Amino acid sequence: MNNKQLKLADLAKLAGVSTSTVSRALNDNPLIKQETRDKLKQLAKQHNFSLNTAASRLRTQKTNVVAVIINFDSGTEQSINDPFLLKVVGEINLALNKQGLELLLSNSFMAGDDWANYFINSRRADGIIVVGQGKDPTNIEAAAAAGVPLVVWGDPKTHCNYPVVGSDNFVGGRIATEHLIAGGAKNIVFLGDPAHGEIGERYRGYLAAMKAANYTPDVVSIDITSGAAYTGINALLLKNGLCFDGIVACSDMVALGAMKALKERYISIPNDVALVGFDDIAMADISHPSLSSIKQNTQLASVILVEKLLAQLQGQPSNSQVIEIELINRQSTKP
């Protein structure tokens, strides 16, 4: 560490100008002559100066930080083990960085229930991005009602007081189911917990497709983990035998858990049971047989999430938006 941390005033002294001039120069303020700006910027770089963000934030009342909250349901372990949520976080990070914003990673443990207070009033961040609606949206609603700049990755069709960006889960669930039906499946099980926000929509899409085909729906309600899927399918097979020929899984990890249970019993995929997942994580392509899945365009979604948050930071309201989904057809279903 240098023997002493430079501050604006030191730079000013070195250059023989006032602190205001340096401050403005570094912020590219046109009030300052271009020549002076360049000179000061170079001096700053040369002395390896960097602004004290604490002071800057105090003065400007802006942080250029966005809090990202992974909103997992307490009780399940989804957040840590499901690559999908973390991938979304990674892409949000990139999208934020491109706008010069930083990412404060948080979770319900740290933030408590009053997010407005914890993040905004305390000037930890300028706005919030919530990843996942979870089962209980009260925290989100409260923050939104408090007027916090806020966007949510979730199901954009749910009616709520905050803007949501995400895939059309209903259509995703429907397309996935129709795809199985087109492949000849009749007894299709939905694997996932309909009480969970986005997954509920997928379930309703599944129901719609089943109804349209005049098939009777069935659901195995489990946590969003591969382990739960594995034991869930095993239990079903033990109890009722092979009573189904298709599975719509609420996520790829869940689908892969189910796939393991099937493979262990030498149930052929897709001939005996066709299987479709949701998310299109990297493993979907790598599993054997590879897993058909509803691909969510997380990268585009992240960019839009950030745009909408920026709009709110500038005082403009913003609304929910649906991101296109796409069925990726692989070996786990018949074409």
Place this chain on the structure above:
Amino acid sequence: MNNKQLKLADLAKLAGVSTSTVSRALNDNPLIKQETRDKLKQLAKQHNFSLNTAASRLRTQKTNVVAVIINFDSGTEQSINDPFLLKVVGEINLALNKQGLELLLSNSFMAGDDWANYFINSRRADGIIVVGQGKDPTNIEAAAAAGVPLVVWGDPKTHCNYPVVGSDNFVGGRIATEHLIAGGAKNIVFLGDPAHGEIGERYRGYLAAMKAANYTPDVVSIDITSGAAYTGINALLLKNGLCFDGIVACSDMVALGAMKALKERYISIPNDVALVGFDDIAMADISHPSLSSIKQNTQLASVILVEKLLAQLQGQPSNSQVIEIELINRQSTKP
């Protein structure tokens, strides 16, 4: 949002005391009578007050923020697609939170090359945790040399000027290889890029075990992605046929990519080729056949990383530490 954000002075006025008293009370300073402390804390809660962290940080010169840098090599896509790194981040987050620290998620794009400057001099964070040593440690070394509080997840045996916490990769590579040898494999390939910090150690462990058994080593150098592994193994098979009976993969994702290539060609695992991975991610247990792997205790490592960083923040030096690893024996290898 309340019509006006309360500050310390407002609370003080409400309570009829000075701002110093409120400040001290909320910080549990024993100078203030217990009774007064309780009263003020309750008042704060009731009015839903929260400190302006910007002001607080400016005054105290502490942020209670730790920057976490995912140090992926530019050119590869490892960071986004490998669940392992992100899992580590998740667990570091938990460990930090337990100490009342917040996590600023960052990457090389945002931080540039001069981490000391960007994070510490600018008072964005008090310290840095780097996840992954990558191929080129110059940024880390420079930051450490500048006296930045810093810890690294990586290979603790590499000789360097900063403390590293991580698994004993050499031993891991050796154990993995010995396990295959014990199962009868003779022509064992190492799958991964030895130029990469931690992976190089695993490779050297592999070499040691091969040498001890008097077998000739072979390496297929690829990026740390399942896709690269898949094409790498495919290419090898096309060129030389089934010239190996064991694979030591540098990570589970890589192992799973290799597994897919083998399965597609009806090569039996573990009978024709035994396969062992590294990391023990969730998918290792879910794949079929399930994947033997060297398990890294990321949770313990995260706690220790944070402890060591805290020690440095308090001015004490700290040193590297090895975290125990464990071979998880599954179906992809013979017992």
Place this chain on the structure above:
DNA sequence: GAACTTTATGCAAACGTTTGCAATTACTTT
């Protein structure tokens, strides 16, 4: 009850930026 210690609170000066306004300098215009 005077002198002293202990306990509890308040005063005011920082921390390092940013920015409205005033002041200076340079450039036009008549």
Place this chain on the structure above:
DNA sequence: AAAGTAATTGCAAACGTTTGCATAAAGTTC
């Protein structure tokens, strides 16, 4: 060349905490 305008720069006051020091109140001792 005077007067006016435009282009630069500097002064000084915030932003909301924390904390060393001074002070006031209460308790103790002789």
